[in-house]
Amino acid sequence: MSYDKFLPTITALDRPFWDSVKAEAAAIQRCDDCGTFRFIPRERCSCGSASATWAPIAGTGTVYTYTVVHRAPTPVYQADAPYVIAHIALDEGPRMIGWLECDPDDAAIGMPVHIVYRHVTDDVSLFAFVPAATA
Numbered sequence: 001m002s003y004d005k006f007l008p009t010i011t012a013l014d015r016p017f018w019d020s021v022k023a024e025a026a027a028i029q030r031c032d033d034c035g036t037f038r039f040i041p042r043e044r045c046s047c048g049s050a051s052a053t054w055a056p057i058a059g060t061g062t063v064y065t066y067t068v069v070h071r072a073p074t075p076v077y078q079a080d081a082p083y084v085i086a087h088i089a090l091d092e093g094p095r096m097i098g099w100l101e102c103d104p105d106d107a108a109i110g111m112p113v114h115i116v117y118r119h120v121t122d123d124v125s126l127f128a129f130v131p132a133a134t135a
């Protein structure tokens, strides 16, 4: 597979997240001491604990905010413009930034969404969000 857009630089710290995305079962860190979910992956919780478990998430949330990209960073992205990049407030609490795959005119703060998986190369899968009404 060839993929012309940016790919994440996967590190030991975030490898479990990207593996979970590839498996279509996204998991994020949950603090073993206070129970707080966190994203992006970090070595310590805001409570100070260094102990965390990768916990599956429901993959559902709402649009916290979004932007419609009209002038993309590269010609490959420009071919998709206008497109929507959104902060999604996960039901578990943390926010994730990702593509919101919908007509830009349909994007709205508070819109319920769910995660979808895009297997873009043999090694890397990405996530995006779609309106919850979309199968």
Ligand SMILES: [Zn+2]
Pocket: 031, 032, 033, 034, 035, 036, 045, 046, 047, 048, 049
């Ligand atoms: Zn904690």
